[in-house]
Amino acid sequence: MKPTDSEMEILQILWTEGQCSVRNVHERLDRKDVGYTTxxxxxxxxxxxxxxxxxxSTKTHVYKALLSKEQTQHQFLDKMIDAVYNGSTARxxxxxxxxxxxxxxxxxxxxxxxxNLENS
Known part of the structure; x- marks a missing residue:
């Protein structure tokens, strides 16, 4: 599953912080034009x-990323290499x-x- 740009911003915060409340994520977002309810x-x-x-389990819900940063980066990179560079890593x-x-x-x-790649 490919996160949207907004979802990626939230995931970046969760990957850095480990776990956060909505309020914590909202305060760390770069885009200040987005409201708390959004x-x-x-x-x-x-x-x-x-x-x-x-x-x-508490009044303030705490969220944690289930998608790994590495797997998400891998999916984005594969898609970009295929779509933009016709599958060419060298390009x-x-x-x-x-x-x-x-x-x-x-x-x-x-x-x-x-x-290391050459010698393996």
């Missing part, structure tokens, strides 16, 4: 979709490195990763 409704929908769990990497300046440390990490 955040509440989105989180209820995410619960219905099975993206988050909800502990309702994605060349575009990313050509558009965004990588630090020497990042380039060293990428080289080491490629060496």
């Amino acid at each position: 955040t509440l409704k989105l989180m209820q929908i995410m619960h219905d979709k099975g993206m988050v769990s909800r502990d309702s 994605l990497v060349m575009q990313a490195l050509g558009t965004h300046r990588a630090s020497k440390e990042e380039i060293d990490i990428i080289k080491a990763y490629l060496d």
Whole structure:
């Protein structure tokens, strides 16, 4: 299941914080044009979709992400590589490195990763 952009914002907060009330998530959202009730409704929908769990044992319901960050990133990346780069990982990497300046440390990490791939 692919989260919407708004759902991704909420998941990012839950992945960072571990678990949060709706109020905590709402206060951490970058978009201040969204009302509390909208955040509440989105989180209820995410619960219905099975993206988050909800502990309702206390007055303040606490939510926790059920989707793993790694799995969600993997799904988004696969879809983007297929849709935008016609399935070519090389095109994605060349575009990313050509558009965004990588630090020497990042380039060293990428080289080491490629060496490990080549040797496996």
